[in-house]
Amino acid sequence: MDAVIEAYSIPADDSIEALKANTEGGLGKDEVAERLRIYGPNSLPKPKPTSIAVYFLRQFYSPLIYILLLAAAISLLLGDWQESIFIMIVLLLNSIIGTIQEYSAEKSAEALKNMVRTKTRVIRDGEEFEIDSEELVPGDIVLLESGGKVPADIRLIKVQDLVVDESLLTGESIPDAKDPDLILDRRTPLGDRENMAFAGTIVVSGRGRGVVVATASNTAVGGLAASLAGKPETKPPLILRMEKFNSKIALGVAVAVAVIFAVEIYRGEPIYDIFLQSVALAVAAVPEGLPVAMTVALSIGMSRMAKRNVIVRRLVAVEALGSCNFIASDKTGTLTVNQLTVTRAVIPGRDSWNVIDLAKSPREVAEEAAGKMAAEGPVGSQSAGQTSALKALARASVLANEAFSGFRDGSWDYHGDAVDVALLMMAQETGVTQQEEQSNYPRIAQIPFESKRQFSATLHQGPDGRIAFAKGSPEKILKMSSRMATPDGEIPLDPQGADKVAEALATAGFRLLALASGRFPENQEFAEDRLEGLTFLGLVGMIDPLRPEAKAAVEACKSSGVQVAMVTGDHPATAFAISRELGLADSVDQVVTGMELKDAEAKGPEAVDALTRKGRVYARVEPQQKVLITNSLVRNGKLVAVTGDGANDAPALHAAHVGVAMGKGGTDVAKESADLIITDDNFASIVSGIEEGRIVYNNLRKVIFFSISTGVAEIFLFILALIFNMPLPLLAVQLLWLNLVTNGIQDVALAFEPAEGGEMNRPPRPANEAIFNRLMVEKVALVAVVVGGLTYAIFHWQMSMGRSIEEARNIAMIMMVLFENAVVFASRSEIKSAFSSSPLRNPLLVFGTIAAILIQVAAMYMPGLSDVLQIHPVSLYQWVELVGVALVAFAAIELHKLIRRRFPVIG
Helix, strand or coil: CHHHHCHHHCCHHHHHHHCCCCCCCCECHHHHHHHHHHHCCCCCCCCCCCCHHHHHHHCCCCHHHHHHHHHHHHHHHCCCHHHHHHHHHHHHHHHHHHHHHHHHHHHHHHHHHCCCCCEEEEEECCEEEEEEHHHCCCCCEEEEECCCECCCEEEEEEEEEEEEECHHHHCCCCCEECCCCCCCCCCCCHHHCCCEECCCCEEEEEEEEEEEEECHHHCCHHHHHHHHHCCCCCCCHHHHHHHHHHHHHHHHHHHHHHHHHHHHHHHCCCHHHHHHHHHHHHHHHCCCCHHHHHHHHHHHHHHHHHHCCEEECCCCHHHHHHHCCEEEEECCCCCECCCCEEEEEEECCCCCCEEEECCCCHHHHHHHCEEECCCCCCEEECCHHHHHHHHHHHHHHHHCCCCEEEEECCEEEEECCHHHHHHHHHHHHCCCCHHHHHHHCCEEEEEEEECCCCEEEEEEEECCEEEEEEEECHHHHHHHEEEEEECCEEEECCHHHHHHHHHHHHHCCCEEEEEEEEECCCCCCCCHHHCCCEEEEEEEEEECCECCCHHHHHHHHHHCCCEEEEECCCCHHHHHHHHHHHCCCCCHHHEEEHHHHHHHHHHCHHHHHHHHHHCCEEECCCHHHHHHHHHHHHHCCCCEEEEECCHHHHHHHHHCCEEEEECCCCCHHHHHHCCEEECCCCHHHHHHHHHHHHHHHHHHHHHHHHHHHHHHHHHHHHHHHHHCCCCCCCCHHHHHHHHHHHHCCHHHHHCCCCCCCCHHHCCCCCCCCCCCCHHHHHHHHHHHHHHHHHHHHHHHHHHHCCCCHHHHHHHHHHHHHHHHHHHHHHCCCCCCCHHHCCHHHCHHHHHHHHHHHHHHHHHHHCCCHHHHHCCCCCCHHHHHHHHHHHHHHHHHHHHHHHHHHHCCCCC
16 A cells, blocks of 8 residues: 555556556456445545534524523522523524524535536546546546546656646645656655646646546545535625624614613613613514524525526525626537537638538438538539548548547447537548547647647657647648648648638638648657648538527526626637627627737726627637636626636636536536536526526515514614603513514525516616615614504503503514514515515415414413413404504505605615
């Protein structure tokens, strides 16, 4: 095992031998199963889940709770054991409710985190497979590529410009270039082991092949697992803002309680009674359970988003996505299906270019040796020269290729980049296979595809010497070429003719690739700057069909005030053709090219901002320019969501307000950088996420309004009693009971409100809009005046009729319960009428409201509890009267909604 752990200190061959690995064929199925049994899955031990006991104790982490516990202790010392026990029961029930809410929310969030799995490419049984990283075992041969996460500790065998970001382990921000030929001293520190790639690090660029030497807890990152597991998650900014808001409310309540305390002292009331009354009022008025209710609301949003293919990595992104007003979206795989098919092959000619229509099955084309010619040309037989030229084009497409094809279980299996897979399928269906060509032309060296290069190339040993094959954008390949192959032989390159054909196909919406080949000098380094004098073989045109739902999703964004821009590396004509079909752009003036961005960047931010203000299509954009676009959009006042799938998209995902990664085709580094992951890589799912985000935000406001308004109404009730020199309308234990009944499940039940409808027909909220805005202030003030005022009026009326203080408080308490129930139903929408949606759409709220009333009734008849609360049954007639009064609050809120529908709040 020592040889495996210290693989960096011995030659790669020795590590391979120690692990009984096979660099060419990989491990066999039976050997993998045995090693998986011995070493276990390649996953770090999960942190010990938080126990229910810990969740329960968390509910007592509040200064107000400490004061209440002190009050219970004082009551017990003074012999008032009934009140002391009641306080403890209230605290216990509140804690149980809070524990259930928080525990359920945490479990739901944890389940969603496990939905995104990391994949890796391995060699097994002589073939290449893509497997779940947890299935890796020591001895596996792993293939690394740009943008991927290293799945285990790997002793590198072979690399091609491999650069790895190891900041997770070393803290160094500069990525490390790798060299598998090094043999290092055993004392070499982790950050200097350049012949290793470590689990959890990110491949910045290049390719690599290596043998797994350690998995799971035996990896370098496994040694950090305990510290990482113990690190608490940062609270979402929204929750932090609300906790600060709660602190301000608590300060205001403290001032009010101090005033009440002083007045009661002046009146000569007993200190103990005043103390209990003040503490109870503070607990009732301050919404200390609001952060938990908000977390539940966000967690519900997470679950609903997951059902619509949106996985939330950061809780606050649930609300943030609903606020965005601009989406900068990738094209391939997001707006399109990412199933490229080669439907055009263009072969140079002496007099005219040969455009072969492959829209039919390529096999039919190969068998019939026929194809449609360009434009309205008739269908004719291909000449032997055309067939030979098509074969040469196909040969280059399979050799300058990083995808894999293999015959498995009775059918052909393909995996790899979509472009490379499309080329393999085209070539194979025309009679050219990857396996045969690779055996005839063994690969010597490779320049892998990177976005900044816009091409890839391979060097092979041919029958008559070394041959280079290259594929990439027409602009790049034409610069490398000096001649072109025609059915009649090679002739000097006609770059103007090639540009003209490429422009025509791009305008028609094709994605274009050019291919070239040529002899490469012996004993010369195979490098990018040495590729020149090649023979241009032709163009292939691919179509990636739009997703059927993409156009409707873009239209939904428009109607909801969300602007959409497409960012792509495609030719400007291709990008405009696709964007016009989607409804994103209707003028070429809305197309911004990467070159235009580069020129504007040289002039300064103002020039870039001018481009992004008009741009709806960004074509031939280099990866690093995506963050330039994002930052400019933010400066232009946009709340931006950016989609990305590549390693180079990470800076833009960080710069955006909401980073959205692709779950299927996205690289690991993109997923790590994102706030959300779209599991089906579908633009329509992003739109669904926006809708769910708006629903969550609306529900958060409902929860906040209900929690704050009921507490403020109780404060107002007590202030009125003090002003008019009346006894306090509610006892301490009665206030605590109200807090349990009204806020136990009803505030959380509001978080389960379904969509009101029309969320996507309204513009997004302003970026600087506070949650507690003017509309919220108006409604809270209205509830405080109506509920607090009417409760005081009824209390005063009862006292004036000669009723005892206990009877008056009993009526006031029932009145408050009914008022809370009326307010919670009126809170189901801020603007819409409560009658516009059936209450049965939220059965939890209906259940909670009924339960609150039944619990109140049961308490009246329950010996012991009724004595502590000093309440007793009332007649059915009195219930009807009080329900009628409670409906006044409901009507007042509905009237306010009606007024605000006609005269909306401005500012």
